[in-house]
Amino acid sequence: MTRRVPTLFKAYPHATANMHPKDAAELNLQHGDRIRISSRRGSVEVMVDIGGRVTPQQGMVFVPWFDEDVMINNVTLDAFCPISKQTDYKKCAVRLERI
Amino acid sequence: MMLSREKIHKTRIKMYLLALVVVMGAALVSCRVTDSPTPSPEVTVTSVEQPTLSPSPTATEKPRATMTDSPTSTPEATPTAVLEVGTEGQYVHENLTSGDVGTNEYPSSPPGSSEVLEREYPGAPALIPHSIIDLELTKDRNDCVSCHIVGVSFGTDHTATKIPESHFIDVLTGESSETVQGTRYYCLLCHMSQSTETPLR
Numbered sequence: 001m002t003r004r005v006p007t008l009f010k011a012y013p014h015a016t017a018n019m020h021p022k023d024a025a026e027l028n029l030q031h032g033d034r035i036r037i038s039s040r041r042g043s044v045e046v047m048v049d050i051g052g053r054v055t056p057q058q059g060m061v062f063v064p065w066f067d068e069d070v071m072i073n074n075v076t077l078d079a080f081c082p083i084s085k086q087t088d089y090k091k092c093a094v095r096l097e098r099i
Numbered sequence: 100m101m102l103s104r105e106k107i108h109k110t111r112i113k114m115y116l117l118a119l120v121v122v123m124g125a126a127l128v129s130c131r132v133t134d135s136p137t138p139s140p141e142v143t144v145t146s147v148e149q150p151t152l153s154p155s156p157t158a159t160e161k162p163r164a165t166m167t168d169s170p171t172s173t174p175e176a177t178p179t180a181v182l183e184v185g186t187e188g189q190y191v192h193e194n195l196t197s198g199d200v201g202t203n204e205y206p207s208s209p210p211g212s213s214e215v216l217e218r219e220y221p222g223a224p225a226l227i228p229h230s231i232i233d234l235e236l237t238k239d240r241n242d243c244v245s246c247h248i249v250g251v252s253f254g255t256d257h258t259a260t261k262i263p264e265s266h267f268i269d270v271l272t273g274e275s276s277e278t279v280q281g282t283r284y285y286c287l288l289c290h291m292s293q294s295t296e297t298p299l300r
Binding site: 003004006007009010011012013014016032047049051 | 202203219226232291292293294296298299
């Protein structure tokens with residue numbers, strides 16, 4: 001049912017790459033630009049969001065994982081804790097490029 | 100009497116130990132007996148399934164070859180980045196990413212110029228029909244309250260939806276105050292704008 005409740009879908013329709021405005025200025029990116037986020041494992045295309053809804057720290061990009069059109073888990077790690085088997089999907093080094 | 104009892108006790112313990120050893124031995128033997136026939140079919144089953152389930156090496160190496168950055172550490176031994184056709188019900192990556200990418204556009208009409216949106220159900224938080232781009236909502240300043248606390252009217256047609264009484268009542272004490280409660284201060288926790296996208300099926 002993810003994204004299938006109309007009100008909630010219209011509140012946040014598509015996944016975005018949230019980043020700090022200063023980072024976006026350094027990379028010459030503007031709100032709504034489409035970028036490719038890539039790591040050594042895979043890449044994904046997202047749109048930039050510097051609208052202030054979510055503003056992470058400088059040097060950090062956040063992409064939510066609810067959107068089946070933006071499979072961000074292809075970019076992140078497949079490592080896990082050897083003891084608890086907790087997955088480590090949450091963070092990895094990435095490269096951004098404008099499409 | 101004491102000695103004989105001790106002797107009896109010792110012999111009983113010995114008997115128990117012997118029985119234990121015998122049982123353990125029997126269990127071991129049975130394990131070996133039951134184990135020996137099963138591995139061979141299991142191995143054949145996995146060997147049959149593996150080629151169909153695992154992604155082909157050429158398909159997984161392609162994206163990796165394009166990656167030129169961070170050559171310090173070695174890549175993982177088992178490629179799992181690309182999902183292939185799922186006989187077990189996994190998602191097929193290629194089919195999903197070809198879909199709609201959208202624009203995430205929200206209404207641009209300024210406050211006081213848009214119609215009130217219908218709520219999903221009675222008692223649902225009111226939806227924001229206007230643009231909130233230039234409005235400030237920080238710990239020092241709440242621009243939403245400035246219009247909505249009294250229900251300011253914009254001309255004859257448009258009136259800001261008034262903040263209901265529930266937002267002024269302290270949940271713990273039940274006392275009513277003149278200002279909006281701190282627990283209700285961050286409006287966007289519940290109230291959200293609605294983009295111009297059409298809902299998915």
